[in-house]
Amino acid sequence: MTLIATDARHYRLLPLRFMRMDTGSSHDILITSDTGEHLHVNDEQLRALSQFDVQTGSAFYKDLLARHFIYEPERHDPFAQMAAQYRSRKDFLFQGPALHLFVVTLRCNHTCQYCQVSRAPLSGSGHDLSEENARAAVDRLFESNAPALTVEFQGGEPLLAFERVRQIVEWVVERNRVQQRDIQFVITTTLHHLTDDVLDFAAQHDIQFSTSLDGPAALHNANRPTPSRDAYERTVEGIERVRERLGHDAVSALTTLTSRSLEQPEAIIDEYVKLGFSSISLRPLSPYGFATKSAQRLDYPIERYLDFHDRALTYLLNINQQGVYLSESYTSLLLKNILTPFSSGYVDLRSPAGAGTAALVYNYDGYVYPSDEARMLLEMGESGLRLGSVQQPLPELLGSPVMQALLASGVAEALPGCSDCALVPYCGADPIEHFARQGDPIGHRMFSTFCKKNMGLLKQVFRLLRDGDDNVQKVLLSWLSRRSYSDVRLPGYRG
Template sequence: MTNDAGNFFFGSSEIVQRLKENSIEPFFERFLFKKNFAFNNKNSLEYSSYAFNSALRRLTPNKLKYILVIPTLRCDLSCTYCQVSRASIKAKSFDWCDETVDRFIDFVNEYADTELKIEFQGGEPTLRLDLIKKIVDEVSKIRPSSTFIICTNLQNYSKELKNILHNKNVQISTSLDGSKKLHTQNRTKKMTSTEKFFTNLREVIKDIGHHRVSALPTISDFDQIMDVIKTYHSMGLNEVFLRPVNYQGFARKKHKESKNDVEKWIKAYCKAIDYIIEHNETEDQKIIETNLAIHLRRIFHPGQNGYVDLRSPNPVAQDYLVINYDGSFYPTDEARMLTRIGLIDLRIGSIKDGMDLEKINSLNQAQDNKNDKACKNCALQPFCGVDIIDKISRYQTVDYPTEKTYFCQFHMAVFTKIFDLFSKGDIRFLKTASLHLGGTYALSPALAGFNCD
C-alpha cells in the first residue's frame, strides 16, 4: 500500500477488502494515522507531512543543472550497438564550430544553475580536446562549482587529456563491456585495441583515482552478466550500471531482439542483484549497482528528482538538455538518436535560435504519470517515472498502453523485487540497500524497521 507521499506498508488483500467496507479495527486505524495514510483534518501535522512529501516527490529543478554536449559526432570505433549512429573519423561538418562554443558560454551564463554538470558525449569527444578545454576553462570562470564528465572510449590517453584532468572537477566515464573477449567482440574488433583500452583505463585510474573514473557496460549477452560484474570487481571499480543494449541507432538493425526482450532482461537483472547481495556479504570490496541505487533513492529520498530516465513529472528542457554537434537542442540523448535515424524530429530548438517552446509544451503534456491510465491505478506511481521518448522509439506513438511497455515492465519488476526483499526483511539485503543509499555497508537506522532477524 502506498500513498502520494511515498509512504508504504505491506498488507494482505483482506486489508484492502476491509478498507473498502470501512470495517477496520481501531488498532489498524491508529496504524494508518501513524503511517500518514489517514488524517483528522488538513491542519494536522500528519497532513502537513503528507502534503510536503507529496509535493517534494513532484518537484523538479527549474534551472539547467545538467547539459549533455556533443562536440563531435565522429568516432574512431564502430560498436555494434552504437546508439547515435556515429560519423566516421574523417567525416566533415560533424563538429562544433567556434561560434557554437561562444554561444554556448553565453547560454550557460544566462540559463544554467550554479551547480552545473556538463557531460561531453559523442561520437568520441576526445577527438576535440581543444573544444573541451575551452568549455571547461570558460564555464569554470562563470560557474566555478561546475563539474565535467568526459565520456571516452579511452583508445587514446593523450598528454592533452591528462592536462585537462589536472582540473579536479573533471571526471572520466568510459564503456567497459566485461571480459577482454567480450569487449573486443562488441566494441574494438581487435584485441590490440582492447589491450590498449585496458592499459589506458588502469593508467587513468592510477592518475586520478577510482572516485573520478566510472565505467558502464552494455550487456549484449545476458548469460554473461556475472562475468561483467566480476570484471568490474577485478578492476577495482565498485559501481556497475547494468544496462541492456538500448534499442537505438545502429542497435535497431544489429540487435533487433533488444526491442522486446524485457522478460529475459528482468530475469538476468534480478539474478545479478541476488549475486551482488551475496557478494557484498562476503567480500571486503563491495559492489553498488546503479539501477538499484536509483530505484532505492526514488523510494527513500523524496526530492531527488534529477534522474530524467525515472521521474515524474519529467519536464523537457527544464533542468536537463542535450546539445548536438550542430548546436541543435534535444530533450534527451535518445531523442537525438531518434531524430538522427529519421524516425521523428525531436529537435526542440538550437543554440542559435533558442528553445522551441511550442514543441516543448506539447511533449510535456505526456510527461507526467499522473495523467496515465495505468499509472493512476498502480501502487508504484509515487516512485516511478515516465519516458515518452522510449515509447516513441519502441512503439512509434505516445498512446501505446503503458502497462505493455518495456519501461513499465522493467521498472515494475525492479520495484517489486525491492519491495519483496524489504517485506522479507533479510539483513543481507538491508545492508546492501543501506550501502546503495548511504555508502556504508551497515544497517542504516532508516531501514532498521524492516529487519526480521
C-alpha cells in the same frame, strides 16, 4: 487501483493506490500513497481499510496513520506534512536544466554493434561542433537557474575533438567566476585517446571520466570492436592511467547488455570487482538510432533482461555480504525513490518528464534536443523532437512546441495505465522512449517496454525490502547511503 474516500467513520482515507505483487499470495498486496509511503497488506487488511473496519489502536492502524493512508478528522491533520513531502519529491521542478551534454564530434574509431549514432570517420570533416555553436551553448548553459550544473562531453569520441572540449571548459570556468555555480565536468570516452595533455588538463579542472566496460575481454571486444581488436585492453589501460593521475574515483564505467551478455551476469560483475569499481550499471539495450539495425542479433525480450537482473542482483547481494562493496546503480536510484522523501533526480524516472526540463543536448550540428535519446532518433530519420537552434535563448527553446508536447505527455500521474498504478510515485513517464518504440509519446502501457522494465525492477526491490533478511537489508541500505556493509546499522523500521 486507487481508493479515495468520500465518507468515513472514526477515520478517513487519504488517496492511495494498490496492486498485487504477482506471487499468487493473498498476503502480497502493496499499497502506496502520493507522497511515496508504502505498506504490504493482505486481502483482509485491505478490505478492512476500505470498509473503515480497522481497529483503532492496533499496530496496523498506527502504521496507516504514520504513513499517511488515513487520518482522523479534527484530531490529526497530516496535510502540511504531506505537502512538504510532496514538494521535496518534486523539488526538481523549481530548477532549470542541470545536465548539459555537448556532442563535440561524431568521429569515432569504434564500430560498436549497439551504437545509437552513426559514426563519422576519424578524418571526416563536418562532424565537429563549431566554435560559434559551442560559445552559444555555453550561453544557454548559464541561462539555466540550476545552482548545480553538469557539463558532459559526448560523441562519437570526444577526445578526438579535445581542443573544443578544452575551449568549452575554459569558457565555462571563466564565466563561473561571476556566476558562482557548482559545476562538474564529465568526459564520456572510450579512454583510447588519452594523452598526458588530456590528463593534465583534467587534473587542473577536476574533470571526471566515464567509460564503457561490457565485461570480460571476450565479451567487451565482441560488443565494442575496433580495427586493432584490442578494445578491452586499451580501455583497461585507460582506466589505470586515469586512476594513477587523478585518483581511483575519477573514472566510472557503464555496461550495455546485449543478448550474449545475459548469459554471464556473474562474469560481468566479477570483472567490475577485479577492476575495483564501486558501482555497476546493468543497462538493457536502447531502442534508438543506429542500434535498431542490429536489434535482430542483439536484442531480447524484456522478460529475459529481468531474469538476468534478478540473477545479477542475487550475486551482488552475496558478494557485498562477503565484504566487497559494489552497488547496482539503477537499483540504488529506485531505493532512494522508495525509502526517502526525495527524488533520485534521474531524468528517466521524473514526472513531469525530465527531457528538456532536466537535461539539454547541444548537438555537433548546432541543434538542441531535450535528451540524448531524442538526438539519437535522428538516426531513424526523425527530427521532430528538435527544440531549435543553439543560437536561440533558453526560454525560447523551453517554450517550443516540442517541449509543450513532451510535457503534455510526460506527467505519469495523469497517463492512462500509470495514474492508477501503485508504483507511479517511484517511476517516470519517458515520452521519448514511447515515441521511439510506439510512435506515440503517451504510448500504450500494456505494450510498454519502459513500463515492464521499471515495474519488474521495482517489484524486485520491494520483495527484497519485505523478505530479505538482515544481511540483505544492510546491503541495500549501504547502497542507499553509499557506506560499506560493515558500517550500516539497521533501523527498527521494516516496510
